[in-house]
Every structure is written in C-alpha cells, then in structure tokens.
Amino acid sequence: MTSKSIVAVTNCPAGIAHTYMVAEAIQQKGEARGYTVHVETQGASGVENVLTIAQIREADYVILALGKGMTDDDRKRFAGKKVVEVSVSRAIKDMDEIMADLEGHSKRFAGSTSDDDPVSSSAGSVTGIMSYLMAGVSAALPFVIGGGMLMAFGSILAQFGAPSVGPGEGGIASFAWVLSNVGSLGFTFMIPIMGAYIANAIGDKPALAPAFICTYLANNAELLGTETGAGFLGSIAIGLSVGYFVKAFRKIKLPKNLQSLMGFFVIPVVTLFVFGLLTYYVLGPVMAWLMSALISMLGAIPSELKLVAAFLVGCMLAFDLGGPVNKAAWFFSFSLVASGVYDWYGIVGVVGCIPPMACGIASLIRPQLFSEGERDAAIPAIIVGSTCTSEPAIPYVMAAPIPMMAANLLAGGIAGVLSMLLGVQRLAPGIGVLDPVLGLITPIPSYYIAFGIGLVLNVVLIVVFKSSWIKRREAKAASKAQ
Template identity: 60%
Template sequence: MINMKIVGITNCPAGIAHTYMVAEAIQQKCESLGYEVHVETQGASGVEDRLTDAQIKEADYVVLALGKGLSDEDRIRFDGKKVVELPVSEALKHIDTLFDDIDSKAVVLYASKVKLGNEQAAVKEGIMSYLMAGVSAALPFVIGGGLLVALGSMMVQFGMPNTALAQGTHPSLAWVLTSIGNLGFTFMIPIMGAYIANAVGDKPAFAPAFLVTYLANDVDLLGTKSGAGFLGAVVIGLSVGYFVKYFRRVKLGKALQPLLGSMLIPFITLLVFGLLTYYLIGPAMSWLMSGLLDFLNTIPTSMKIGTGFIIGAMLAFDMGGPVNKTAWFFAFSLLSSHIYNWYGIVGVVTLLPPMAAAISTWIRPDLFTKQERGSSISAFIVGATVATEPAIPYALAAPIPMIAANTLAGGIAGALSIMFNVERIAPGIGIFDPLIGLEKPWYFFYLAVGIGLVLNVAFIIIFKGAWLKREARKAAQ
C-alpha cells in the first residue's frame, strides 16, 4: 500500500528521551517506505504535534509506543481504528520490522470494550509503569524544589544571611527560597502516591490517594518516628488505585450513576483508606521506612560499596529500560528522606554509556558504522545533559560488547560514587549539576565520572574489537 497513512503516539514515564527518539524513528521509517505519517508526542513538555481528528479519521493504522499508558480520552479518539501497540522501550528494537505485515499485528480498538496490548506484556510492565507514572509527576516538584534549595545554599555560601522567620524579625531571602524549595520535597511523595493511584484507577482515585499519602507522611498526626516515605506512596497508591478501579464497576442505576465518580468514590475511598492509614498502613509503613533508613545509614562501608556497584550496573544495563528504572526509582525515592548518596550514583552512571559510545567512535572509528559516527556528537551532548537513551542505538548494533562494557563500567562508577559519598539532591542537567549546587562534592563527582568514562571507553574498544573479529571469523567459515 504505497499511499498508506500512519498516525501514532509516543510517551514514556520521564517524557524526555524515549518519547522523542521513538517518534523520530517512526517518522523516518515511514518516510523511507513512502507512507504519510503524523506522530504525537506526550512528553515532559506536554502534548506536541497533537493529531487532528481528520488525521486520525484518514489513517489506515495507528501506532502506539507507550511507556505510561493511554488515557481514556485518547482511547476514545482511536475508537474503531486498527491499532498496533508496543512498549516504548521495545520500539527502537523492532522499528525495522514494525510495518512488515502490519495488518496481522493490528487490533481494532473499541474504546469501551477492548484493552490494547499483549496481556503478558501488560502484566510484566504494568506495576512498573504505574510507579513510573508517579515518579514522572513527582519530578517537577523535586527539580524545582531542588534548584531553589541549591540556590538558597549558594547564597549562604556567598555570605548572605540565613535568618529564619521569627516573631519581630523578617526572614532572609535565602531562608525563604530554601523553605519554598523544601515544599517540593514535602509534596513529592503525596503526588507520587496520587499519580500511581490515578494510573491504576483514573481520576476518582487521585484526591483520596493524595490526601491519604500526605497523612501517612505527617509524623505529627500519626505520632510515628518517621513518615511512610516512598514505601507508603507505593502501597497506598496501588491499593487506592485498584480499590477505585473495581469500585467504578458498581452499577447504581441512571439516577445515581453520575454521582459515583464525582462524590461516592472519593468520599468512601477517603473514609476507608483514611482510617486504614491512620490505624494500620501509616504506622506499618513508617516502621518499615524507619528500618530501611536505619539499615542504609548503618550498613558497613564495604557492603555499601558492593550495593553501589549493583545499583550502578543496573542503571547502565538497559539504558532507560525496566532494570534501569528499578534502580533509578529506588535512588530517587530516597530523596524525600534526605538520603542523597544513592541518587548521587544516578548522577554519575547515567552520563557514561552515551558519552563513552561517542568518545569511542572518535578514538576507534573503524569499530563503528558511518551512521553511528554521525550520531556521536548528538549522543555526547544529549547524554551529558539529559538522558542515557542515546546509547541505545549503539547497544542495538552490538548488544553483547556494548552492554557488557556499559554494565561493568557503570558498576565500578557506582561503587566509586558511594565510596566518595557523592550526593545529588535533585534531577538537573547532568554534567553541569555541580555548577548549580545539585551535586557535591564537585571534585569527587567529576573524578568518579572521569574514571568511569575512561573505563567505559576502554571496555567498549576491547570488547567490541574482539566481538567484531569473532563475527568476521564466523562469516569467513
């Protein structure tokens, strides 16, 4: 079908790298096949290149590359269309064959009846996608709050006063900025719980989950040693979400049905989970969180370094995939408890794979294709400032040597980060984080990154060189 028309949507939990890389890949593949294509991105900046009703109506197929699911409103837009859905993390791997025999892959979407996607994939990725929906929503709170806290700290370091609010005195600007920034850390956990619940049970779950998660983290109300933290957000978010999801199936008749989502579900959910949280979930999660924090603060240094190696290796292993997201979620979630050294590993390791791949193309161009060499500058810049995902095309071209090199170097860099006690207080702009006060001490941060980069580049050159020689021998036989 030469004049085939394709429309698509791409999104991912963070809304930064995969969203736009996959959209570009779909557009390039369709254009190479002579298809008309329009792709809507649902990224960190909101919806861009939104599909029009006319484009959707005229489309032969809809491609959905999703990392955080599709809203009910979006499903309605594609009602009756032939749809191919796949995880956004898998899209780049399958882009070359995605449109081969597309009709056999497509499923007609009936918005009110059919659940898109492979059931096994949905089960495998469902919980993590819900958690990452919460993290994605919490990110702006931590980024904005972290930058303000860093700015207030820098002002104090430059000699400006840090005067707190007190009767008869006016607070200093540095104190005000720090206090506003700390609100971001206060609300990141309730927002995380609310959006986890929203991802499972939709809008009626949002408000109850937010309020109950806030309750679980208010030590004055609960009388506990610590708040429930991210553990509470996960448990409450998922519990409220699934409760509301099944509650919405209740049939009350035409007169009362409109009240279900707007009044009955929020009220009953808040009543049930408010009491459960006050008497059971909150204290239990607070006890677990206190135990986790005590463990992280008291484990021997050797065990910390070993754990740092594991976290670093996980972050580098699949470059934005589920293993990476699991390690990232653990480190990120501890920020609300003012534990920053595990997130310091994220700041170091996520820079390495794309930057190392780019540098390797400059040192040993004969090991890489023309296309890989041409993408090196972009991979270096984006990798240094935003995300790990630009390393994915290099890993797809030679998975065994590239993934092995990244994982080993990432593990070593993670261990060094813990050994040097590198701390990162919030997501920022990668290699420049120390310059804006988000990563410290700056000299150990750059030392860990430098050692990690040298090792990563060396491993890539050694492993890929050996791999290519082996492939050449196999081809000659």
C-alpha cells in the same frame, strides 16, 4: 489511490528521551512506507501535537508506544480502531519490523483496560505495576527537579554571603531564604504526587484526590503521630490500593440520573472516607515503620556488602539504558531521596552520564570501529549524555551488543563502587555533569573523580572489546570464505 494514515501516541516515564526518539522513528519509518503520520507526544513538556478527532477517525492504524501506560479516558479515543500497542523500549528496537506488518501486529481496540480488552491484556509490560509506578515517578519528577534547583540556587547565594533569614528573624524574608523554602515544597509534595498519579494510572481521575490526600497524611509524621513518614513505600502502597479500589468501584452501575455523580462526588468521597481512616490507623503507621526499618537496614549494611550492592546498582543503570532494569535501579535510588538517603542516588548521578558519553568519545578516538552514522552521532551523544540521559548510547549498543554491553556494565559497576566509596550524594535530579556546581551533588571532588575514572574506563573498554569483537568477526568471515 488514497494514502493510508497512521496516528500514534508515545510516552515514557521521564518524558524526555524515549518519548521523542520513538516519535521520530514512527514519523520517519511511516512516511518512508507512504503513510501520512501524526504523532502525539506525552512528554515532560506536556502533551504536544494532540491528535484531533478527524485524524483518529481517518487513521488506518494506531500505534501506542507507551512507557508509563495510558488512562482509560485516554484510551477511549481509539475505540474500534486497529491498534498496535508496544512498550516504548521495544518500539525503539523493533520499529522496522512493526511497521513492515502493522496488520499482523494490530488488534481491534475495545478502548479500555479491562481484563477482556485483547490489546491491553496482551501488553502486560505496558500496563503492569511497574508502568503505574513509573507514571507516579514521571509526575513527581518536575516537583523534585524544580524544588531541587531552587534549593540549590538558594544555597549558592548563601555560600556567597547573601543573607538567608526568614520573616520572623528580621522582618522581611531574604531572597535566598525564599528560594530555599519554595524549593523545599517540591520535596514536600513529591511523595503525595507520586502516590496520586500511581492511583490515577490505575483508576483514572476519581482516584487522584483521595490518593494525594492519604499519601500526604501518611508522610506527615506530626499528623500521623509516628516518628517518621511512610516515604515512597507509603506512596506505592496507598497509590496502588486506592487505584485498584477506584477501578473496581467504577464498575458499579447506578441509575442513569445518578451515574454522572460517580466520578466527581461518590467515588472520591467514599474512597477518601475509607482510605483516610485506613491510612491513619493502619497503612500510615505500618508503612512508616517499614520505611524506618529499611533506612536502618541500609545504614547497617557492612561496607563490603554495600560496595557489592553499589556495583550491582551501577551495572543495572548501565545495562539497558532507560529500560526496565535501568528504571528499577533508578527508582530504588531516587525513592530514597525523600527520606534523606542520598548516596544511592549519587550512583545514578555518576553512572547515568557515562555510557552515552563513552560511546561518543570512543567513536571520535577510534572512528574505524564505528559506522558513519555512529560517528555523526558522537557529539550529540556526548552532549545529551552529559545531562544524565542514557538513551543516546542505544544505537551503539544495538550495533554491537556483546562488546558494548560488556564495556558499559563493567565500567558502570566500578563507577558505582567508586561513588559509594567516595561518599557521593545526589540531593535531587538536575542537569548532569554540572550538578555539583549547582550544589545538587556533593562533595564536588568525589563526584568528578568517580565520574572521570568511570568514563575513561568505559572508553578504554569499548575500544578494547569492540576491536577484539571486530577481529573475531573478520576472522570468522575469512575462514568461511575459504
């Protein structure tokens, strides 16, 4: 009897943890059920283990576990196949259930994202606006991470006495100056890249160049003639507008001898013409005004309300550990970085590391409260969690949702308040708890105070809440037995 085969594609907004966790789950659980499994990961390192035409043709089922959507061109590979399409967060939680009934969860795939595609229309959480926004963020992250690290290195060199002079100030530019200025280009292009890939997620490649150029225009105050750029609001408005415009435009059918010109000539030229003018005269100035108003509003919030908001952001970050609530708080905080507002992203730097590290530490301190698998995962959870990756906490939360979520939420909210009170600012994404040493988070003492208190509090709350939860369960079990 020929063994059955599964092919899968996994991706997530950041392209770091969820992408590979789900890939491993599909591989292990599929092979345990006798399937031959091939998984393509679309992560931060690019596309790995690309599925071949033969693998797709021979597959009985296709699993698409997506966190940032998939373009029409990518989907076309699976036309006619039985496809199970789920959000990456659901795939982590429910892979056993999905694998147990692939036939029931699958639908014959038409291979596009049109409204009459039964697969994509049934997976709104995957193909919705938030997934388009996170596709833009995912593309922008390498720019701001690389740029931030180079700027940090340049700053560190300058702090240790290295010269930081440009080519016009003494002949040859210094090494520290070059690092800082090359790094700053990452921040310059972060917003245009974000807008371009939001559009690309909706309208595919023909939308990429017009959205990039128009978003760059909207963020160049000198070209636009405004006081400020349009910031992340501009990238969202332009990215979505261009994406949907191009998606509608692609439905126009030209004669066959002209159809080949649509993708690389007609659509980009017409779209750039329309949105170039629209951006210059309408979208750019309006979004720049809105961005300026938002920044002014955030600066004018009374300190009491700001602390309430900081508590809420901290809770959101600790809530679903890389899920939609976490990503919404992260997106809000991260998107303000390009406009020079760093305190909200400072909360991300503090809270992002705490839940997984607290879970790992608690399982080492009170091992009797945790399963053998949770104890074995303690050291990896602490190490990976220290890089501001919250996903290692997921297995601990799934094993005991009520006490673990309560502990994480309370500690995350309080850590968020401490971060805001102490003025923690995160200038760019980095590598977690070492970011202050690299110059990516300031001030250094404030960060470690907020982080340290939040971490200790989370560990204590986990131990207290989970001990109480286990005792209650044991008492209930004993009473039922009587």
